Amino acid sequence: xxxxxxxxxxxxxxxxxxxxxxxxxxxxxxxxxxxxxxxxxxxxxxxxxxxxxxxxxxxxxxxxxxxxxxxxxxxxxxxxxxxxxxxxxxxxxxxxxxxxxxxxxxxxxxxxxxxx
Amino acid sequence: xxxxxxxxxxxxxxxxxxxxxxxxxxxxxxxxxxxxxxxxxxxxxxxxxxxxxxxxxxxxxxxxxxxxxxxxxxxxxxxxxxxxxxxxxxxxxxxxxxxxxxxxxxxxxxxx
Numbered sequence: 001x002x003x004x005x006x007x008x009x010x011x012x013x014x015x016x017x018x019x020x021x022x023x024x025x026x027x028x029x030x031x032x033x034x035x036x037x038x039x040x041x042x043x044x045x046x047x048x049x050x051x052x053x054x055x056x057x058x059x060x061x062x063x064x065x066x067x068x069x070x071x072x073x074x075x076x077x078x079x080x081x082x083x084x085x086x087x088x089x090x091x092x093x094x095x096x097x098x099x100x101x102x103x104x105x106x107x108x109x110x111x112x113x114x115x116x
Numbered sequence: 117x118x119x120x121x122x123x124x125x126x127x128x129x130x131x132x133x134x135x136x137x138x139x140x141x142x143x144x145x146x147x148x149x150x151x152x153x154x155x156x157x158x159x160x161x162x163x164x165x166x167x168x169x170x171x172x173x174x175x176x177x178x179x180x181x182x183x184x185x186x187x188x189x190x191x192x193x194x195x196x197x198x199x200x201x202x203x204x205x206x207x208x209x210x211x212x213x214x215x216x217x218x219x220x221x222x223x224x225x226x227x228x
Binding site for chain 1: 147151153155157163164165166167170171176208210212213215216217218219220221222
């Protein structure tokens with residue numbers, strides 16, 4: 001059974017960089033594409049970006065200049081970095097397997113609060 | 117960006133009765149490969165989204181057959197044939213055809 005688990009700091013200061021890791025178990029990370037999605041408290045869902053199994057990436061234009069997604073196949077992990085964060089970046093961040101078909105496996109999500 | 121709209125936004129239902137959620141996109145969701153990347157998610161309170169239906173009408177493994185999806189082009193529907201208590205939550209449609217992928221605002225389903 002494939003499982004995804006997000007990890008990283010729950011509190012980030014404004015203007016700093018949010019860094020999260022998604023650890024994949026029960027399957028190889030090399031065979032699929034992987035995504036990050038976020039959900040501000042009480043609000044809807046936003047697709048942040050994705051990384052193909054080839055390593056190429058695509059980012060939401062609304063965040064493009066601030067986002068980096070990378071993969072570490074040796075650890076079966078992929079990561080999200082979002083720099084210059086503001087309070088508007090406070091959200092539950094989810095990692096998921098897949099792209100256009102929506103992602104068949106999702107992590108449980110991790111709340112990241114941006115506050116001084 | 118492709119705008120996804122859903123109706124209704126709130127859906128009180130009686131246990132055992134059917135329910136239907138409409139989703140419309142601002143552009144056709146037919147991709148160049150011929151597939152239509154319209155997916156449905158369920159988010160129960162306090163949980164992460166769970167995909168129920170992918171590419172319009174394909175039910176995910178473990179999803180009860182009371183859930184069904186239909187539609188084409190820009191108009192899509194999620195139907196629950198007989199609502200059960202465990203179906204309470206927010207339902208989102210999501211398009212994966214045009215980048216950036218976008219979600220509808222969600223339809224909150226609860227029991228009358």
